Amino acid sequence: MTVLSDARVAGSGGVNAAEAAAATGTAARVWEALRTVRDPELDSDVVSLDFVGSCSVSDDGVATVSLRLPTYFCAPNFAFLMVADAHDAVSATPGVTRADVTLADHFASDAINAGVAARAGFVGSMAGTEVGEAVAELDDLRRTFTERALMAGTDLVVRPLMRGGATPEDVAAMTLADAPDSDDLRRLRARRRELGIPAGDDDPLVVDPSGATVGVDALPLHLRKARSYQVGVDANTSICRGQLAARYGV
Structure with missing residues (x-):
């Protein structure tokens, strides 16, 4: 896989100058797509919050994004919204052929990642998991x-x-x-x-x-x-x- 962008976002918000220069074409568009994804509680985007742990785009258009959150126990409903929204935003980015968006280091990572990949919704993603049952969509x-x-x-x-x-x-x-x-x-x-x-x-x-x-x-x-x-x-x-x-x- 040829990595076009594998940037870590500065805590002050946004990609630093060198990383911004390196992120071109589809990779740059993926970063911009991620800026449309918000933490619903904080009303800030996941890039500015430094919730994007890594982002890469292969030469055949596969975008791989890993999100991370401040704690292992951040609310799973908020976490699900961010992962699902990121998957939708990246999938719709011109030049992306497939989006692999996952959440790392979270107690509900497995359920959320599998549910988002399967487009199962929040209720379907939580059903039968150790996380607990969800009573409604979000x-x-x-x-x-x-x-x-x-x-x-x-x-x-x-x-x-x-x-x-x-x-x-x-x-x-x-x-x-x-x-x-x-x-x-x-x-x-x-x-x-x-x-x-x-x-x-x-x-x-x-x-x-x-x-x-x-x-x-x-x-x-x-x-x-x-x-x-x-x-x-x-x-x-x-x-x-x-x-x-x-x-x-x-």
């Missing part, structure tokens, strides 16, 4: 954490506006076009689209997870809730990075 879980990401993203976009002098009345009247363009705003728009919430320039800046506009009276409580979600994401991300570094020395 669509509701995915939506729940996308809603939380929407709330956390609202905090990231709105808090700088209010620090800059915007009043609750100002914020309640704003549309998405009124907020300065930023990575946080683009991510907020993306989470809204995932939830089926309009995300055009003329749509309200602050909405609840159902898509309803948040009026000025309800805005203070809504923003406190949004802030609590973002604090939780920051704390969990810091813990996971520390655990990953201790486990793998990255």
Whole structure:
């Protein structure tokens, strides 16, 4: 097998310059595909989180990806989502003829890897295993954490506006076009689209997870809730990075 890319991702996020230069063609596209795969709890991609232990592409287009997580006992439902999403993303990458995506060093690795390879779904993957039975697929879980990401993203976009002098009345009247363009705003728009919430320039800046506009009276409580979600994401991300570094020395 001719390896086109076998890069380890720097803990600061992203492939370092030398590795980026080495990853060309299909290999580079596979890395970009992996950047679309998120840890649902942390709302960050598996590349930036350094959850990609290794990634290689053979000269005949077989992509081999190994994912790793901060602990041996990370929740199997989250782990399954990441492995399944990575398999889908890599499989759809132009130039990839087959995707072999696996999870390493996890108590449910065998069940997850076999289930994802067989396209068995979460319930089917867990059935009859020592991990335990799954009672439902993960669509509701995915939506729940996308809603939380929407709330956390609202905090990231709105808090700088209010620090800059915007009043609750100002914020309640704003549309998405009124907020300065930023990575946080683009991510907020993306989470809204995932939830089926309009995300055009003329749509309200602050909405609840159902898509309803948040009026000025309800805005203070809504923003406190949004802030609590973002604090939780920051704390969990810091813990996971520390655990990953201790486990793998990255």
